Amino acid sequence: MEIHKGKYRLENRNLNFEIVDDLNFNNSGCCFYFRGGNGFGKTSFLEKIIIPALKADNLPYLYIGQDIRTQLYTLRALLSIQGFKVSDTDEVELLRLWINRGQSASVLILDEFDKYFPDYGFIFDWSDAFIRTYIIVTHLGINRCEAVAKNYRICNLRFELINIDGRLKNIRVRNE
Amino acid sequence: MAIYNLDSLLDKYSGEFLILEFNHLFISSSIREEVWLLQRKNDSALIDKILQAAREFNIHEVSNDRDFETYSGGQKAILGCLLTLALIGDRKIHGLKLLLNNILDSVSEENRSKLVQKFEEIRPTHNIRLFTEKDGHIQEIFLGNGNPQG
Numbered sequence: 001m002e003i004h005k006g007k008y009r010l011e012n013r014n015l016n017f018e019i020v021d022d023l024n025f026n027n028s029g030c031c032f033y034f035r036g037g038n039g040f041g042k043t044s045f046l047e048k049i050i051i052p053a054l055k056a057d058n059l060p061y062l063y064i065g066q067d068i069r070t071q072l073y074t075l076r077a078l079l080s081i082q083g084f085k086v087s088d089t090d091e092v093e094l095l096r097l098w099i100n101r102g103q104s105a106s107v108l109i110l111d112e113f114d115k116y117f118p119d120y121g122f123i124f125d126w127s128d129a130f131i132r133t134y135i136i137v138t139h140l141g142i143n144r145c146e147a148v149a150k151n152y153r154i155c156n157l158r159f160e161l162i163n164i165d166g167r168l169k170n171i172r173v174r175n176e
Numbered sequence: 177m178a179i180y181n182l183d184s185l186l187d188k189y190s191g192e193f194l195i196l197e198f199n200h201l202f203i204s205s206s207i208r209e210e211v212w213l214l215q216r217k218n219d220s221a222l223i224d225k226i227l228q229a230a231r232e233f234n235i236h237e238v239s240n241d242r243d244f245e246t247y248s249g250g251q252k253a254i255l256g257c258l259l260t261l262a263l264i265g266d267r268k269i270h271g272l273k274l275l276l277n278n279i280l281d282s283v284s285e286e287n288r289s290k291l292v293q294k295f296e297e298i299r300p301t302h303n304i305r306l307f308t309e310k311d312g313h314i315q316e317i318f319l320g321n322g323n324p325q326g
Contacts, residue, residue, distance in 0.1 A: 038253075
């Protein structure tokens, strides 16, 4: 799945993206880190551009959003429906079970997961046999070796505010 | 692992700290409502102070009635801090120990420094202390050098 360079508009979020480079999220062997200021559209870019494109291409993906509390409640409910006894299962084991059940996915997306699990290398250990592209939104340090998927090329994407036109933000998205 | 479970957080720390928690920042849906609930009146001066401070963080689209859910996660974290700062000033609160849970990790490095600076500005007159929690341990953010710890 590719997002081609060009301009993308999200009217209901008052965001204009100018994507400087073609972005390939399919079988990329990349670990994309989305970086940039607050309100510069990183999550909107994920939810309104990348995920719809993954769906359009029928590419299965795993996504953990920012609200970890809701996510874990949902995981517990989902796994229960699938027959797992998870009422006393801790959060890390819940995630392991869920990822293990998601081996058809080739893209794994984490939105600020590292603020809850700063040493989240276990996610890569559990998933790098089948995940071909990681997409990670983070505000934390750039050189944290434990937060890098082994054997994956690091691709830092920077979200920069170009200007604000009334309520509309113009955001440049470029490789670093 | 950071605590995200509200009950655990309250059980452990609510006796000693005022807690700002990323997933439970507000009880209403807008700045106007939040101020109304906290001040029990339509305090436009306080709202203006919060809106003005928000624009310093490049949240230019901020307004008193905008639904919190339309802000980004980091912007909400900033607004929660600015609301707290405004109340500390308005109510002349002294000696507060404030625990920021998953707040500073939700904002950009630049905004993190600016937020800590905001708390630093009121520290001499209000004797505020800032803390974070990591792996079950409380860490103090030492105000004065503008650098968040942990």
